[in-house]
Amino acid sequence: MTTNTHLSLNDWLIKLSNIEIPAMQYTLDQMSHLHSKSDDISIRDLSLLIRHDPLLTLKLIRYQQRQRRAVQMKDVNTIEHVLLMIGMGGFFREFGSTQAVETQLQQQPEALLGIRKIISRSYLAARIAESLSSQRHDVDPIEVTTASLLHDLAEILLWLSAPELAQKITHYLLKNPGRRSHEAQKLILGFTINELQTELALHWHLPSLLTHLMDERHTDEPRVRTVSIATSTARHLANHWQDPALPDDYQNISDLLSIEPEQAYGLVRNVCIKAGHEWEWFSVLPVATQIPQF
Structure with missing residues (x-):
């Protein structure tokens, strides 16, 4: 990891855009638990989980922004609305292998x-x-x-x-x-x-x-x-x-x-x-x- 204090603001934008966004380990554990009983949970259950973790929230919203079609004229501003668009199955498929913060910073x-x-x-x-x-x-x-x-x-x-x-x-x-x-x-x-x-x-x-x-x-x-x-x-x-x-x-x-x-x-x-x-x-x-x- 670099400690260069002379990076420009634009350099930082590029640097941070290229890192893999993780999530908290506890968040991932709770995701796994919900996935195991996905037939009995709702969008609201999943959104309440995600809203604890700003990193997973960012990951979800960035994913939706990249996937949005030209015909989608209106931004999606909440976790619940993104989940409604991609579905619970789509969420677990796309984010089930997210790395933990604790793994990235274990040293x-x-x-x-x-x-x-x-x-x-x-x-x-x-x-x-x-x-x-x-x-x-x-x-x-x-x-x-x-x-x-x-x-x-x-x-x-x-x-x-x-x-x-x-x-x-x-x-x-x-x-x-x-x-x-x-x-x-x-x-x-x-x-x-x-x-x-x-x-x-x-x-x-x-x-x-x-x-x-x-x-x-x-x-x-x-x-x-x-x-x-x-x-x-x-x-x-x-x-x-x-x-x-x-x-x-x-x-x-x-x-x-x-x-x-x-x-x-x-x-x-x-x-x-x-x-x-x-x-x-x-x-x-x-x-x-x-x-x-x-």
Whole structure:
């Protein structure tokens, strides 16, 4: 794996486009279990499994985008809709031999832990977005949830393809607690991970709606703001429950939903507790274990 810090943004697009996208081992185990009783499961059962794993979600959506016919004028923006198009049999046939993240990173335990933490954080962001969208009576909460799950894909792929650089960014921030993440990314990569994320979405021709919802330049729009708030809150919670940025997150939720900040905190707390019951999926300690006891 290269540690060249002078690759251009375009070089990174090519590099990341050529890697084999894996999935979490727990995801693959659950897929095998569902496949063994495929006569008794539904599209919904399979979609609930896939939505835990941003890598498998990406793999599925990219597959559909490559397979789409010229007559298909409308993007498919959710896992459920892709599954309806390819069928459960098609899904297991195309993705049944997906490699595990744990296999790819078996010789790099620090990188494996790093990617597990981000995937767990991405799932929590999706759960927060789902709750916010439900409160807002969003026209299609699943679209916002999917965008939140995929929001930090570039960071996940960096840990997968160049963990040395991802670790450099992490270590830099630990040694310089006053610096912002985008500053460290710019210093080490030459660009921010959000810039890479936006370009990857365009380069891979991901559905335009999902690309738009992940683009933080449009946070004046409530749906984009929902994604941004959910991912920001999950990121800060992953640090600790006393992260100094969390009060701003609660205030942003308060403004979005027209509720009190205390209610916003309660909403996030409840989501974290529910998500914490699925900790085995990611093999990392859930943020719910750190909830302050008053």
